[in-house]
Amino acid sequence: MTMQNFYQEIHQPDAQIDLAKASLYLAQQEYPKLDIDEYLNALDTMAQEIKERLPDSFYPLKIIQTINHYLFEDLGFEGNRTDYYDPRNSFLNQVIDRRTGIPITLSVVYLEIAKRLDFPMVGIGMPGHFIIRPNFEEAGIFVDAYNQGEILFEQDCEQRLQEVYQQPVKLEPHFLEPVTNQQILGRILTNLKYIYLNGQQFFKALTILEYILLIFPNHPLELRDRGLIYYHLGETQKASQDLGFYLALLPDAQDAQVIRQLLEKMN
Incomplete structure (x- = not known):
């Protein structure tokens, strides 16, 4: 049922996808007793408390400062620097309970609160880091939820990228x-996939891949990864199917030769 709820939530026009609900349906896979409404209510309550503190003038910078003060000073939300790859950082219920997370999940909390304040914001998926910005033309400012809601300008974003990669990086416009919303959910799931693969938790990685393929059906690289996990788990028929499909979609892939050899070995 959890996966079905997730599927129904993401298969509607992107602007109508409830990011919090979809994130919580995903978390329910790991925490079956999770009460979705409890966490939606928690976000409602946070937004209501911020609303009561907002100045009369609807000035973007003031709104951001008010959200920041409440989330990061009053409630103590912070980026998890001690255990960045803890899977709990990717589950919205845990982020709300523990008040810590990674850039993308802290951004989801921020986006969902902003939405409830009628202050629309959007996610910005930079390589290696995730930030948000107000959703109006020429906003010119960005917010880094992982770093206490720090306000960034365009040149700061390039600086942040260089900090992430620890080398000079040119900020490309894209x-x-x-x-x-689908891309945000896909990125959360991809983080989880790599955490589980690195921890050799193959059954969990397989479940996460099922969710990714609900969002991006027939995505070649995700099919390849699922096929390789099936192979590792000894499910050769399913592995052959996924890996064969991968080669049909990307016959000239860099690893095509290796995958063909693997298929020959199974057949």
Whole structure:
């Protein structure tokens, strides 16, 4: 049922996808007793408390400062620097309970609160880091929810990228383009996939891949990864199917030769 709820939520026009609900349906896979309404109510309550503190003038910078003060000073939300790859950082219920997370999940909390304040914001999926910005033309400012809601300008975003990669990085214009709700969910899931693969938790990684393929059906690289996990788990028929499909979609892929050899070995 959890996966079905997730599927129904993401298969509607992107602007209508409830990011909090979809994130919580995903978390329900890991926490079956999770009460979705409890966490939606928590976001409602946070937004209501911020609303009561907002100045009369609807000035974007003032709104951001009010959200920041409440979330990061009063409630103590912060980026998890001690255990960045803890899977709990990717589940919205845990982020709300523990008040810590990674850039993308803290951004989801921020986006959902902003939405409830009728102050629309959008996600910006930079390589290696995730930030948000107000959703109006020429906003010119960005918010880094992982760093206490720090307000960034365009040149700061390039600086942040260089900090992430620890080398000079040129800020390409498309790095700052807004991402869709589907892309945000896909990025959360991809983080989880790599955490589980690195921890050799193959059954969990497989479940996460099922969710990714609900959002991006027939995505070649996700099919390949699922096929390789099936192979590792000894499910050769399913592995052959996924890996064969991968080669049909990307016959000239860099690893095509290796995958063909693997298929021959199974057949």
